[in-house]
Amino acid sequence: MKEDFCSYFRKWTISFSLLYLLLVILSVHRPLASHKGQPRRGSHTTAHCCALFRACADGGANRLYDITEGHRESFLPEFINGDFDSIRPEVREYYTLKGCELISTPDQDHTDFTKCLQVLQKKIEEKGLQVDVIVTLGGLTGRFDQIMASVNTLYQAIHIVPMPTIIIQEESLIYLLQPGKHKLHVDTGLEGNWCGLVPVGQPCNQVTTTGLKWNLTNSVLGFGTLVSTSNTYDGSGIVTVETDHPLLWTMAIKI
Amino acid sequence: MEREFTPLEPLLPAGNLKYCLVILNQPLDKCYRHLWKKALFRACADGGANRLYDITEGHRESFLPEFINGDFDSIRPEVREYYTLKGCELISTPDQDHTDFTKCLQVLQKKIEEKGLQGKHKLHVDTGLEGNWCGLVPVGQPCNQVTTTGLKWNLTNSVLGFGTLVSTSNTYDGSGIVTVETDHPLLWTMAIKI
Numbered sequence: 001m002k003e004d005f006c007s008y009f010r011k012w013t014i015s016f017s018l019l020y021l022l023l024v025i026l027s028v029h030r031p032l033a034s035h036k037g038q039p040r041r042g043s044h045t046t047a048h049c050c051a052l053f054r055a056c057a058d059g060g061a062n063r064l065y066d067i068t069e070g071h072r073e074s075f076l077p078e079f080i081n082g083d084f085d086s087i088r089p090e091v092r093e094y095y096t097l098k099g100c101e102l103i104s105t106p107d108q109d110h111t112d113f114t115k116c117l118q119v120l121q122k123k124i125e126e127k128g129l130q131v132d133v134i135v136t137l138g139g140l141t142g143r144f145d146q147i148m149a150s151v152n153t154l155y156q157a158i159h160i161v162p163m164p165t166i167i168i169q170e171e172s173l174i175y176l177l178q179p180g181k182h183k184l185h186v187d188t189g190l191e192g193n194w195c196g197l198v199p200v201g202q203p204c205n206q207v208t209t210t211g212l213k214w215n216l217t218n219s220v221l222g223f224g225t226l227v228s229t230s231n232t233y234d235g236s237g238i239v240t241v242e243t244d245h246p247l248l249w250t251m252a253i254k255i
Numbered sequence: 256m257e258r259e260f261t262p263l264e265p266l267l268p269a270g271n272l273k274y275c276l277v278i279l280n281q282p283l284d285k286c287y288r289h290l291w292k293k294a295l296f297r298a299c300a301d302g303g304a305n306r307l308y309d310i311t312e313g314h315r316e317s318f319l320p321e322f323i324n325g326d327f328d329s330i331r332p333e334v335r336e337y338y339t340l341k342g343c344e345l346i347s348t349p350d351q352d353h354t355d356f357t358k359c360l361q362v363l364q365k366k367i368e369e370k371g372l373q374g375k376h377k378l379h380v381d382t383g384l385e386g387n388w389c390g391l392v393p394v395g396q397p398c399n400q401v402t403t404t405g406l407k408w409n410l411t412n413s414v415l416g417f418g419t420l421v422s423t424s425n426t427y428d429g430s431g432i433v434t435v436e437t438d439h440p441l442l443w444t445m446a447i448k449i
Contacts, residue, residue: 111423111424143388143446144390144444145388145389145390145392145423145424145425145444146423146424148390148392148394148421148423148444149421149423149424151417152417152418152421152423155417155418156418199395200394200395200417201393201395201396201397201416201417201418202395202396202397202416202417203342203395203396205316205317205319205341206316218340220340220341220342222342222395222396223394223395223396223440224395224440225342226342244316246417246418
């Protein structure tokens with residue numbers, strides 16, 4: 001890649017933060033990152049160097065530790081939270097020694113990811129940080145129940161953090177669209193060739209889109225009825241979605 | 256054997272009664288909203304759909320029946336079109352020897368059997384191939400009454416829904432049997448020892 005990683009990543013955040021597009025372009029603020037689950041080749045460098053703040057949810061620290069072998073000191077998270085049943089002892093020891101904050105969040109009614117967002121929000125408030133988006137790495141592959149838990153955290157996120165939260169892993173991104181109108185810029189050049197709209201938690205009775213190859217007009221989306229998968233773009237570079245219930249947007253990232 | 260029944264139980268504000276709502280072609284009573292909310296399943300018999308359509312003006316999307324049956328000589332064309340567009344099943348029951356209401360009950364009984372709306376499941380998890388996690392995921396819609404046995408973290412008439420509660424990272428209590436009772440389709444997921 002000729003352009004530097006940071007500007008590539010800025011383009012990503014611009015494409016996903018479209019409700020806040022103007023804020024991202026005009027401001028010098030950069031996104032927050034949290035690491036979880038499996039490592040992503042290359043992009044961790046990108047995300048890390050541009051992030052305002054970085055956190056690991058429990059075993060996410062193992063992933064970070066392993067993939068950054070040889071230059072670990074350049075990749076120290078501000079905190080690691082969890083019930084610490086996944087983080088390896090030597091990993092925990094290393095980051096503690098290096099001054100990372102280890103925050104115990106033992107509550108078994110919520111996942112480490114959810115609790116990470118809660119801690120993150122406190123930190124954002126304490127430090128008075130201006131944050132446009134929360135970028136999460138991991139959580140979309142492996143155990144199916146944990147993938148579902150990641151999706152559930154997006155549903156809960158709206159009550160925890162005021163800014164959008166996206167999850168990225170390998171070639172997929174997911175982002176939960178709240179009821180209302182949305183405009184997504186999909187012209188960063190990093191878009192892959194598929195996208196979809198998934199009514200995970202409940203049917204959506206009125207969905208209207210533009211910018212997709214197969215658009216919807218006041219359509220019903222629901223499991224057992226219609227789920228928009230293997231969709232793609234019409235080339236305009238903009239997708240609009242109007243929905244009456246929370247609807248999961250998913251798209252391909254060119255790796 | 257004596258059968259126990261409380262006729263007015265569906266009208267009570269709270270409670271776990273599992274019932275289906277059938278709407279016929281007569282003016283709808285005010286209680287329809289309350290009955291609609293707590294019903295497992297809702298159906299209209301032909302012109303009953305007109306009644307529903309008219310009385311729910313302004314928020315029709317929140318009152319979509321699972322199916323409308325009949326010979327369709329009463330349902331208005333625009334009403335039929337609306338509910339078809341919204342994904343409701345239109346089931347033609349042309350038999351002239353029975354009323355739309357009777358035929359509605361026949362369709363309902365089929366649906367109850369097909370969908371296992373009795374909703375009781377017994378899973379044997381003692382093959383030796385089970386891994387150490389399992390979960391119940393309400394994909395597609397919330398489940399308002401889920402009861403389980405055999406899990407480490409059981410549910411009792413609980414609500415499962417994205418944003419509310421999703422059962423993940425659950426495991427077994429060692430009995431080798433898991434039972435699940437649910438009022439809506441519910442995805443069971445489990446680990447396999449690879």
